[in-house]
Amino acid sequence: MQFRSSTQKLMFLSLLAATAIVLSYLERMIPLPFFLPGMKLGLANIITLSALYYYSFKDVLIVVIVRVFVTFLIVGQTMSLIYSLSGGVLSLLGMYLLIKYAKKWISPIGVSIFGAFLHNVAQLIVLALIMSSVSISINYGPYILLTSIGTGFFVGITSNIFIERIFSEVMRINHIK
Amino acid sequence: MKFKIGDFIVLFVVLSITIITFVINVERSFVSKNMEVVVSVNGEVIDQFDIGSDIRKVYDTERGLNEIVINSGKAYISDADCPDSICVNTKHAEKNGDSVVCLPNRFSIEIIGHSEGEVDAISQ
Numbered sequence: 163m164q165f166r167s168s169t170q171k172l173m174f175l176s177l178l179a180a181t182a183i184v185l186s187y188l189e190r191m192i193p194l195p196f197f198l199p200g201m202k203l204g205l206a207n208i209i210t211l212s213a214l215y216y217y218s219f220k221d222v223l224i225v226v227i228v229r230v231f232v233t234f235l236i237v238g239q240t241m242s243l244i245y246s247l248s249g250g251v252l253s254l255l256g257m258y259l260l261i262k263y264a265k266k267w268i269s270p271i272g273v274s275i276f277g278a279f280l281h282n283v284a285q286l287i288v289l290a291l292i293m294s295s296v297s298i299s300i301n302y303g304p305y306i307l308l309t310s311i312g313t314g315f316f317v318g319i320t321s322n323i324f325i326e327r328i329f330s331e332v333m334r335i336n337h338i339k
Numbered sequence: 340m341k342f343k344i345g346d347f348i349v350l351f352v353v354l355s356i357t358i359i360t361f362v363i364n365v366e367r368s369f370v371s372k373n374m375e376v377v378v379s380v381n382g383e384v385i386d387q388f389d390i391g392s393d394i395r396k397v398y399d400t401e402r403g404l405n406e407i408v409i410n411s412g413k414a415y416i417s418d419a420d421c422p423d424s425i426c427v428n429t430k431h432a433e434k435n436g437d438s439v440v441c442l443p444n445r446f447s448i449e450i451i452g453h454s455e456g457e458v459d460a461i462s463q
Binding site: 239241260264266267268269271272273275276279289292293294295297298300301302303304307308310311 | 341342343344345346347348349350353354356357358360361363364379381382383422436437438440442443445447449451
């Protein structure tokens with residue numbers, strides 16, 4: 163994407179990070195009807211996914227890392243930092259590769275489901291490492307992985323609307339090609 | 340908005356991996372002999388009980404308090420001082436492979452069954 167200045171680029175990336183932080187804070191207030199450790203909607207993924215369609219990998223990585231660290235400062239749980247960081251970076255990497263090599267054949271919904279899936283896979287790996295037990299991860303596996311289809315679908319639809327109605331419009335108004 | 344072929348491939352891959360983990364769970368739940376409740380902290384086993392026992396015990400570790408209950412073939416964490424209380428609300432463990440985890444306290448109980456023919460069974 164062509165920005166008119168580095169300040170403009172910095173401004174847009176900060177705006178994205180700020181939106182993602184608010185979204186991750188908001189989703190903590192939404193109670194989910196399941197008692198699963200680490201189960202979240204992944205609303206911040208809307209920002210990561212939409213940004214991947216417009217920004218370079220490095221830029222989105224910065225947005226993800228800033229989001230994770232600031233959310234950690236607000237929430238203050240070391241565990242959630244490890245989880246969010248591993249999940250966020252792994253799902254970002256997977257979604258980036260999908261968009262880069264298979265953009266023609268896949269819609270944001272598919273990318274989002276894949277991202278949510280990788281996010282949960284990363285969490286299961288971290289869980290296995292912390293508890294030194296693969297068996298525990300496999301026990302939670304089916305439930306957590308199945309939820310990634312649901313949450314990924316929801317986030318994908320929202321990202322699609324976000325890209326079409328807001329993102330492209332903001333770009334047009336600000337004359338960014 | 341329309342779906343593309345890649346969406347279905349992703350859905351298929353995610354569903355298959357989910358089903359594989361589910362099948363592993365179901366398969367190991369068939370083992371129902373010599374089941375033991377294994378209590379671990381930080382990945383280290385600190386206690387073992389038979390699933391048939393009737394126990395209520397409090398563990399005071401450096402990370403926090405957890406009270407476990409084993410009763411009528413089920414094991415669960417009945418009380419904990421962790422901030423999220425997820426462990427207290429988790430489904431009770433009763434089959435081989437089931438586990439209840441308290442992540443903030445790094446505390447877990449897990450049911451491990453031994454199939455017949457192991458050295459332990461013979462030496463008994």
